[in-house]
Each structure stands twice: as structure tokens, then as C-alpha cells.
Amino acid sequence: MSHMLPPASPLESTLAEMAQLAPLPILMVDAESGVVLAQNQLARDSLGLSGDAPALRSLFDNPSVARQFLLIARNNGFIRQFEARLKIGAGQRIWALLAARLTEMADRTALIVSLIDIHERRLAEESLRESDALHQRVLGAANEGYALFDAETGAPLEVNPALCDMLGYSSDELLTLRLSQVLTEDSIAVLQEARAQFGRGHHRFELILRRRNEELLTAEVSVSVVPDQDGHVTSVFALVADITARKRNEERVLYLAFYDTLTALPNRYLFGEHVEQALRQRARNGGKLALMFVDLDDFKLVNDNYGHDAGDELLRVVARRLNGCVRQSDTVARMGGDEFTLLLVGIAGAEDAAFVAQKILDALAEPVMVGNAPLQVTASIGIAICPDHGEDATSLRRHADLAMYQAKLSGKHSYSVFESGLVVRVPA
Numbered sequence: 001m002s003h004m005l006p007p008a009s010p011l012e013s014t015l016a017e018m019a020q021l022a023p024l025p026i027l028m029v030d031a032e033s034g035v036v037l038a039q040n041q042l043a044r045d046s047l048g049l050s051g052d053a054p055a056l057r058s059l060f061d062n063p064s065v066a067r068q069f070l071l072i073a074r075n076n077g078f079i080r081q082f083e084a085r086l087k088i089g090a091g092q093r094i095w096a097l098l099a100a101r102l103t104e105m106a107d108r109t110a111l112i113v114s115l116i117d118i119h120e121r122r123l124a125e126e127s128l129r130e131s132d133a134l135h136q137r138v139l140g141a142a143n144e145g146y147a148l149f150d151a152e153t154g155a156p157l158e159v160n161p162a163l164c165d166m167l168g169y170s171s172d173e174l175l176t177l178r179l180s181q182v183l184t185e186d187s188i189a190v191l192q193e194a195r196a197q198f199g200r201g202h203h204r205f206e207l208i209l210r211r212r213n214e215e216l217l218t219a220e221v222s223v224s225v226v227p228d229q230d231g232h233v234t235s236v237f238a239l240v241a242d243i244t245a246r247k248r249n250e251e252r253v254l255y256l257a258f259y260d261t262l263t264a265l266p267n268r269y270l271f272g273e274h275v276e277q278a279l280r281q282r283a284r285n286g287g288k289l290a291l292m293f294v295d296l297d298d299f300k301l302v303n304d305n306y307g308h309d310a311g312d313e314l315l316r317v318v319a320r321r322l323n324g325c326v327r328q329s330d331t332v333a334r335m336g337g338d339e340f341t342l343l344l345v346g347i348a349g350a351e352d353a354a355f356v357a358q359k360i361l362d363a364l365a366e367p368v369m370v371g372n373a374p375l376q377v378t379a380s381i382g383i384a385i386c387p388d389h390g391e392d393a394t395s396l397r398r399h400a401d402l403a404m405y406q407a408k409l410s411g412k413h414s415y416s417v418f419e420s421g422l423v424v425r426v427p428a
């Protein structure tokens with residue numbers, strides 16, 4: 001070491017030689033005054049300590065940290081690891097890891113200090129800490145649920161508050177659960193089936209999740225794999241959006257599009273679809289179908305005499321009774337007002353449809369209690385058979401309608417099967 005006091009012994013001079021060779025900056029400091037007595041070449045080059053008897057203190061960015069360093073060294077006799085920000089000239093600061101040992105010289109106690117530049121590592125750690133904190137803040141503030149899983153074991157590693165709220169568990173509880181405790185069996189099967197395709201990229205699923213209180217929720221789950229630097233998949237993360245309300249709305253909209261809200265029967269549109277499908281099937285497989293129009297007789301009087309609510313209730317009861325007169329494979333629909341239609345599939349001919357029509361007349365004959373009032377309703381029914389009276393929906397509808405008017409004209413409370421050549425004078 002240069003600027004070092006004359007070594008007091010051959011051993012000290014050997015140490016000074018060794019310090020010059022060391023690949024680290026090394027300083028010798030007076031333990032009492034903190035004055036730098038000597039430094040090796042590397043210290044001089046990298047730290048820029050200059051002037052006569054520079055103080056170790058001037059090397060530290062924060063003087064109180066310097067005092068603390070000296071104090072610990074004097075009290076303990078050594079310091080194994082001490083991180084501090086050092087000034088290295090030209091206003092530059094670096095983070096350094098210092099080590100020190102007290103050593104008794106001939107005329108004083110000296111402190112041998114070595115240091116390593118750990119600036120890059122500290123910056124990397126700080127940016128990691130910052131990005132970790134940012135990651136936590138983002139996950140904490142996110143509306144969507146988030147979970148990170150170990151790719152190997154499937155064990156959850158991390159969950160965010162939104163997912164905890166969604167499922168009704170604390171994060172500690174959630175981290176101990178298995179997938180089978182929060183997913184229905186069907187949803188697990190969906191994931192297992194897709195698992196083989198979990199390469200890179202994202203996969204989107206609609207899954208049913210079970211809340212702590214056993215309630216089910218529908219979630220849109222995006223699953224992404226996270227490869228490490230070597231490309232091995234180490235973890236899998238999932239973003240979870242609760243779409244229960246959206247699904248319910250979609251189902252409601254679909255329901256309104258296809259069903260009559262008063263009676264819960266298929267509406268005109270869905271009935272039309274069933275007819276078209278049945279006609280296509282019949283074209284392939286043969287057989288016969290019946291289209292029946294059922295119109296209540298003098299229903300207006302029910303509304304007029306008992307009120308609209310009573311009329312509504314009667315329509316609901318009629319709907320149930322009509323359903324009770326047909327097979328599961330048949331369709332009963334409400335066209336609107338007091339008009340219902342039936343599609344009977346797989347029948348032998350008009351006699352089968354006539355049998356069902358008579359069953360309907362009998363079923364409606366039973367009085368309906370609306371409040372305390374027993375209401376009696378009858379119906380007029382028109383029947384058209386495919387292929388006897390038409391092979392497409394339009395002609396079958398027209399002919400069933402004509403037959404229904406025929407029944408009305410012949411005194412109501414009856415059914416009529418369409419006959420070719422039948423012309424009914426429909427009242428204006």
C-alpha cells in the first residue's frame with residue numbers, strides 16, 4: 001500500500017504487498033480518528049479519495065452511517081457485511097458492501113476495510129422490489145380475480161383480493177384449497193380435456209365455480225402459462241371474471257325471444273322453428289304430423305266480467321292443461337291473446353289428432369277456480385294433417401286456421417279437421 005505508515009514489521013510489509021495484489025479496493029484507516037492512512041491502487045482508482053489524510057467519513061454518502069460503521073468496527077473488532085452508499089467522486093454514488101477488521105499496529109489501532117461494488121445488484125433488487133410492489137398493487141386493485149398456480153402440482157401460489165371476494169374465502173384459506181373444492185366436476189373435466197393443449201399463449205374457458213357458501217357462479221377464466229428463462233413452464237396463471245349476471249341477462253333475453261312470459265309456453269317464433277324441424281324430419285323419415293289451432297270461446301267475456309287478471313290466470317291454467325293432453329315430444333305454444341297452437345309428431349292420422357282435440361275439450365270443461373269464482377271455458381279447435389292437408393308450414397297453418405273457424409261457425413266448443421275444398425267465410 002502506498003501512503004501507508006512505514007510497516008512496523010516484516011509481516012506488516014507482507015500484508016501491504018498482499019493488499020496491492022488483492023482484486024478489491026482496500027483501505028487502512030486509523031480506528032480512532034477515521035483518517036485513511038493508506039489505500040491500495042484499486043481503492044485509489046475506484047474511490048477517488050485524495051488529499052492529505054482524507055477521512056473515511058468523506059467516502060460515505062451519509063456521515064451518520066460512517067459514524068455507525070466506525071463505531072461497530074471499534075466495538076466488535078470486525079464487520080462482516082455492511083451495505084452503504086459511497087461517494088466515488090464527480091458526484092457519483094454507488095452501493096458497496098464493506099467488510100472491516102481491527103488490527104493492532106505498533107503505535108495505533110488500525111481498521112482494514114475492503115469493499116465490493118454491489119451497485120448493479122442493489123438496483124436490480126430495488127427494481128424487483130418496486131415491480132413486486134407494483135404487481136401487488138395492481139392485483140390488489142384489479143376487479144378481476146387472479147390466481148397463480150404451480151404448473152407441476154397445480155397448487156395455488158398466489159391469489160388476489162378480488163378472487164377472495166368472489167369466492168368468499170380469505171387468501172390464506174384459498175391458498176390451501178384444491179381445484180376440486182372451487183370448481184364443479186364438469187368444469188374440472190373441461191380443464192383436464194384442454195390441459196394437453198396448454199402450450200404457450202392463452203386459453204379461455206367458461207367454468208362454474210363454487211363459492212364458500214355453496215353458491216355457484218359462472219366465470220370466464222383466461223389461463224396462461226408462464227415459461228421461465230429456459231422456456232420450461234413453471235407456473236400457470238388464471239384471470240377470473242364473474243359473468244353470472246351477464247349470463248343471466250343473456251338467458252333472460254333468449255327466454256324472452258323464444259317464450260311467452262305469461263304462460264311460459266314457446267312463443268310463435270319458437271313454435272315456427274319446431275314446425276320447420278318436424279317437417280324436415282318427416283321429409284326424411286316419413287310419418288304424419290298434426291298442426292292444431294286452439295282458440296278459446298268468448299274469452300273476451302272472462303276479461304269483461306272478471307277482470308284482466310282473472311283472464312291471465314285462466315290463460316295460465318289452460319296452458320298447463322293443454323300441455324297435459326300431449327306427449328313430451330309434441331309442442332304446445334301460445335300465439336298471443338287466447339290463441340294456442342299444437343304440433344303433434346309421429347301420429348298415424350287425423351283420428352289421433354281428433355282424439356287429442358277431444359281430450360283438450362274434456363280437460364277444459366273442468367271449471368277453473370280464479371279467486372272464489374269457478375270459471376268455465378271452452379275452445380274451438382282446427383286440425384290440419386301433414387302431408388294430407390299440406391306439406392309446408394304456411395299451408396298447414398292456413399288450413400288449421402280455416403278448420404278452427406269452421407268449428408267456431410258450427411257452434412264453438414268443438415273441433416274440426418280440415419277438408420280439402422273447405423272455404424270458411426271468416427267474419428270481418
Ligand SMILES: Nc1nc2c(ncn2[C@@H]2O[C@H](COP(=O)(O)OP(=O)(O)OP(=O)(O)O)[C@@H](O)[C@H]2O)c(=O)[nH]1
Nearest residue numbers: 295296297298299300301303308311312336337338
Ligand atoms: N287476460 C288477458 N286477455 C287477453 C290477453 N291477450 C288477449 N286478451 C283478450 O282476449 C280476448 C280475445 O278475444 P277474441 O279472440 O277476439 O274473441 P273471443 O271473446 O275469444 O271470442 P271467439 O274467439 O269468437 O270465441 C280479447 O278480449 C283480448 O283483449 C292476455 O294476455 N291476457
